[in-house]
Amino acid sequence: MKKVILSSILCGFLITVSNADVRFGGHGGGSSSGGGSSSGYSSGSGGGSFDSDSGYGSHKGSGGGSVNAGGESDQSSAHGGGSASGGSQSGSEGGKDKDEDHGGMFDEMPDNPIQKPDHGGGDKNGGKKDGEEGKHSDFGEHNPPKKPEFSHAKGNVSAVEIEWEDTTDNELGYKVFRDGELIKILPPNSTEFKDTNLEPGKTYTYEIVPFNEFGDGEAVETKVETKNEDLSHVENHLREHLEKMLGDKFDEDKLEESMQKYKNGEALTRVYKDLLLKDEDLSDEEFVKKLYDVLLDKELSEEELNSLVDKLKNAEMTREEMYYEAVSSEEFKKKMEEEGIDNAFEGDEDKKKEHLDKVSEFVKRFYTKLLDRAPEEGGYNYWAEKLANKDLSAKDIVKQFFDSEEFKSKNLSDEDFVKKAYEVIMGREADEAGVEFWTQKLSEGMSRDELVDNFLQAKEFQTLSENYDIEVSDKVRDFVERFYTKALKRDADPSGIDYWAKELKNSEKSAKEVAKEFFNSEEFKSKNLTDEEFVETVYETLMGREADEAGKEYWLEQLRNGVDREEMIDRFLDSQEFKKFAIDAGVLIDDFQ
Numbered sequence: 001m002k003k004v005i006l007s008s009i010l011c012g013f014l015i016t017v018s019n020a021d022v023r024f025g026g027h028g029g030g031s032s033s034g035g036g037s038s039s040g041y042s043s044g045s046g047g048g049s050f051d052s053d054s055g056y057g058s059h060k061g062s063g064g065g066s067v068n069a070g071g072e073s074d075q076s077s078a079h080g081g082g083s084a085s086g087g088s089q090s091g092s093e094g095g096k097d098k099d100e101d102h103g104g105m106f107d108e109m110p111d112n113p114i115q116k117p118d119h120g121g122g123d124k125n126g127g128k129k130d131g132e133e134g135k136h137s138d139f140g141e142h143n144p145p146k147k148p149e150f151s152h153a154k155g156n157v158s159a160v161e162i163e164w165e166d167t168t169d170n171e172l173g174y175k176v177f178r179d180g181e182l183i184k185i186l187p188p189n190s191t192e193f194k195d196t197n198l199e200p201g202k203t204y205t206y207e208i209v210p211f212n213e214f215g216d217g218e219a220v221e222t223k224v225e226t227k228n229e230d231l232s233h234v235e236n237h238l239r240e241h242l243e244k245m246l247g248d249k250f251d252e253d254k255l256e257e258s259m260q261k262y263k264n265g266e267a268l269t270r271v272y273k274d275l276l277l278k279d280e281d282l283s284d285e286e287f288v289k290k291l292y293d294v295l296l297d298k299e300l301s302e303e304e305l306n307s308l309v310d311k312l313k314n315a316e317m318t319r320e321e322m323y324y325e326a327v328s329s330e331e332f333k334k335k336m337e338e339e340g341i342d343n344a345f346e347g348d349e350d351k352k353k354e355h356l357d358k359v360s361e362f363v364k365r366f367y368t369k370l371l372d373r374a375p376e377e378g379g380y381n382y383w384a385e386k387l388a389n390k391d392l393s394a395k396d397i398v399k400q401f402f403d404s405e406e407f408k409s410k411n412l413s414d415e416d417f418v419k420k421a422y423e424v425i426m427g428r429e430a431d432e433a434g435v436e437f438w439t440q441k442l443s444e445g446m447s448r449d450e451l452v453d454n455f456l457q458a459k460e461f462q463t464l465s466e467n468y469d470i471e472v473s474d475k476v477r478d479f480v481e482r483f484y485t486k487a488l489k490r491d492a493d494p495s496g497i498d499y500w501a502k503e504l505k506n507s508e509k510s511a512k513e514v515a516k517e518f519f520n521s522e523e524f525k526s527k528n529l530t531d532e533e534f535v536e537t538v539y540e541t542l543m544g545r546e547a548d549e550a551g552k553e554y555w556l557e558q559l560r561n562g563v564d565r566e567e568m569i570d571r572f573l574d575s576q577e578f579k580k581f582a583i584d585a586g587v588l589i590d591d592f593q
Contacts, residue, residue, distance in 0.1 A: 142214050143170075143214055144210075144211065144212060144214050144215040144216055144217040145168035145170050145171040145210035145211065145212055145217040146167050146168040146210070146217060146218075147167070147210070147217055147218035147219070147220065148164040148165060148166060148167055148168070148174075148208060148210060148217075148220050149164060149165040149167050149220075150164050150220045150222060151163040151164050151165055151191075153206075153222045153224045154224070154265075155224045155225050155226045155227055156226065156227060156263065156264060156265035156343075157200050157226060157227045157228070157229065157231065157262075157263040157264075157265075158196065158197055158198045158199070158200055158226060158260070158263040158264055159194060159195060159196045159197070159198060159226070159263070159264040159265045160194070160195045160198060160204060160206070160224045160226065161192070161193075161194050161195075161265060162192065162193050162194075162195075162206055162208065162222060162224070163191060163192045164191060164192075164208055164220050165191065166189055166190070166191050168210055168217065170212055170583075171188050171210040171211065171212055171217070171583075172188060172211060172212045172213065172579070172583070172588070172589050172590075173185055173186055173187055173188055173190075173210075173211060173588050173589075174186040174187075174188075174190050174193075174208055174209065174210055174211070175207075175208075175209040175211055175216070176193050176195075176206065176207070176208060176209075177206065177207040177209065177219075178195060178204055178205070178206055179204060179205050180205075183195070184507075185507060185588065186507065187504075187505075187507055187586055187587050187588045188582075188583045188586055188587075188588075189583075189586035190586075193206075193208065194264075194265070196264040196265075197260070197264065198226050199226065200226050200227060200228045200229075200263075201225070201226060201227070201228025202225070202226055203223055203224070203225045203226075204223070204224055204225075204226070205221070205222075205223050206221070206222050206223075206224065207219040207220070207221050208220040208221075231259070231262070231263070233339070233340060233341070234259070234262060234268075234341055235255070235259055237268075237339060237341060238255060238258050238259060238262075238268075238271075239255055241272075241294050242254060242255055242258060242275070244290075244293060244294050245272075245275060245276070245290055245294045246275070258271050258275070261274075262343070265343070267343055267344060267345050267346040268336070268341060268343065268344045268345075269327045269344060269345055269346055269349065270346055272294070272295065272327075273320075273323055273327075276290065276291060276294075276319075276323060277319055277320060277323060284309045284312045284313060284377075285305065285309050287312075287319060288300070288305060288308045288309055288312070288322070289305065291322065291323060291326055292326065295326050295327060295332055295335075296326060296329070296331050296332055296335070297335070298331070308322065312377060313377055314374075314377075315364075315374065315375040315376065315377050315380040315381075317360070318356070318360060318380065318381050318384045318385065319381065320356055320384070320385060320388060321353065321356045321357065321360065321384075324349055324352055324353040324356060325353060327345070327349050328349040328350050328353055333345075354469075355388065355469050356384070356388055358467075358468045358469045358470070359384050359387045359388045359468065359469065359470060360380075360384050361468065362387065362394075362397075362465075362468040362470055363375070363380060363383045363384045363387065363397075364380070365424070366383075366397065366401050366424065367379075367380070369420075369423055369424050370401055370402070370407055370420060370424050371401075371404075371406055371407060383397060387470055390471060390474075391498075392474075393470070393471045393472060393473045393474045393477065394461070394464075394465040394468075394470045394471065394472050394473070395456050395472060395473045395474075396473075396474070396477065396494070398424070398425055398452065398456060398461075399452065399456075400494060401424075402421075402448070402449075402452050403449075403491075414439050414442040414443065415435060415439050417442070417448060417451075418430060418434070418435050418438045418439050418442070418451070419435060421438075421451060421452060421455050422434065422435075422455075425452070425455040425456065425458075425460075425461050425464075426455065426458065426460045426461060426464070427460065427461075427463075427464040427467075428460070438451060449491070474501070475584065475585045475586055476501045476504050476505055476585050476586060476587055477497050477501045478585065479504070479511070479581070479582070479585035479587060480492070480496075480497050480500040480501050480504070480514070481497055482541060482544070483500075483514065483515070483518045483541060484496070484497075486537065486540045486541040487518050487519060487524055487537060487541045488518070488521075488523055488524060489527070500514055504585075504587040504588070505587075507588050510587070510588040510589060510590045511573075511578075511581075511582035511585070511587050511588065511589050511590075512573045512589060512590050515541075515542060515569070515573055515578075516569065516573075518541075519538075519565075519566075519569055520566075531556055531559045531560070532552070532556060534559075534565060535547055535552050535555045535556060535559070535568075536552065538555075538568065538569060538572055539551070539552075542569075542572045542573065542575075542577075542578050542581070543572070543575070543577045543578065543581075544577070544581060555568060
């Protein structure tokens with residue numbers, strides 16, 4: 001399984017509070033759909049009812065989202081919106097000029113992304129049928145998960161880092177014990193843990209225990225000793241450089257905070273990066289001066305200073321790119337060596353600089369190809385930072401640019417819209433058959449948002465994103481988005497997805513808690529759904545598929561006989577289908593406390 005990547009709160013948009021529960025906010029911003037398929041869970045003959053041992057058919061669902069500061073969101077370039085220029089074409093360009101064989105559809109696009117439930121046999125325990133593909137080959141087994149494989153452990157002055165290989169497919173999470181005490185529960189798919197603020201020079205015993213509803217698996221055990229060394233030379237170095245960097249803002253608390261980060265294993269360059277890049281009060285000129293003065297003890301000539309400042313103002317470079325250019329220089333490396341500072345570097349500064357260059361080109365191509373203009377400094381920096389830090393995925397950027405007021409104000413014809421989608425999302429010029437096919441789809445009632453969602457599923461878009469070293473999608477964000485589009489029946493606010501995704505990734509909330517909060521929100525309750533509409537919505541949201549007739553009739557009868565809606569949701573949340581949904585996203589199913 002792949003490790004889940006962190007997201008952070010989306011900024012730069014105007015948010016207007018319009019609901020007492022601000023997390024569920026307004027109805028603007030964001031975009032819909034996403035999600036993934038839930039194959040291999042066929043309904044049995046249980047009269048439509050289910051429990052934790054039976055599933056209800058396969059279906060490909062779409063995502064939902066959420067909010068922490070409700071309201072409409074303005075995505076104009078003045079608030080960080082925009083897109084970008086340049087950029088290489090996808091690998092399919094030049095090799096695929098026509099796609100008539102797909103009926104005008106692009107390379108490897110499925111005919112219909114919504115598949116009907118399979119009411120055939122299947123494993124009632126949620127296992128796969130013969131020949132069926134899927135990640136969770138042992139998900140339906142009634143056994144504790146397999147033992148993970150230990151990879152690496154490292155002790156810093158006041159922190160311990162542990163890594164392992166995720167060798168099982170049916171874990172609901174990992175319990176972390178330190179000296180016999182449970183200190184953390186990690187979501188499924190986890191492969192690392194960092195314990196901070198420990199005592200120097202002490203040995204700690206750790207156990208990493210995979211678990212599921214059938215019990216705990218065998219633990220990975222390791223003993224790690226934290227370092228005990230004199231760091232006075234590092235403290236003196238930091239004091240000198242922080243005084244120079246922060247000026248009047250310097251105090252002993254800042255020094256202590258920076259030293260603690262270093263003791264917890266953060267590289268010195270990372271400490272500097274946080275201080276330099278998070279100071280939004282610095283003008284471009286002040287930033288460049290401090291960067292070279294603090295890191296390289298170098299005073300720039302007026303010509304050198306102006307040249308670097310112009311690169312920032314003209315969106316040729318981001319501040320982060322300029323930072324990595326400085327710390328990866330031979331001058332800085334020599335300086336750290338001469339001062340005898342261990343753990344000065346993150347270890348892959350050169351690689352990160354290369355990654356940032358690719359990300360920047362990806363962002364620039366949106367400005368020039370979609371908005372037909374050069375990027376402005378604020379928007380360019382914003383989007384590049386979000387992609388580089390994996391706070392947003394390639395799909396997120398595409399949706400938000402296509403949904404921006406600046407792009408919508410162009411009032412493109414359907415044909416021109418299709419051509420733009422090919423150029424920006426596929427990375428190639430549209431062929432005649434493809435334009436005809438998708439223009440016809442729009443004339444038949446398909447929305448432009450739906451068209452974009454279809455393009456985002458294409459292999460060509462995945463290839464394009466990979467060429468720029470960018471993740472195509474974020475499974476946790478897709479998990480959240482489905483609650484918006486299916487339960488609340490509206491597009492997700494970007495800030496809302498950020499809020500819920502962060503809560504899930506940090507294990508602050510479980511999948512069940514998020515589901516319940518959506519269904520208990522005033523916005524959902526105000527829809528006053530009939531029992532039939534409620535059952536259909538629950539299936540679409542929690543199962544990722546339409547309700548089969550037997551299942552729908554069963555639950556309607558249950559509701560008529562006194563089962564309340566909250567109890568019904570609880571039973572759905574205990575189903576194997578929902579558990580697989582959460583595990584695929586890499587989030588905790590329950591808090592297990």
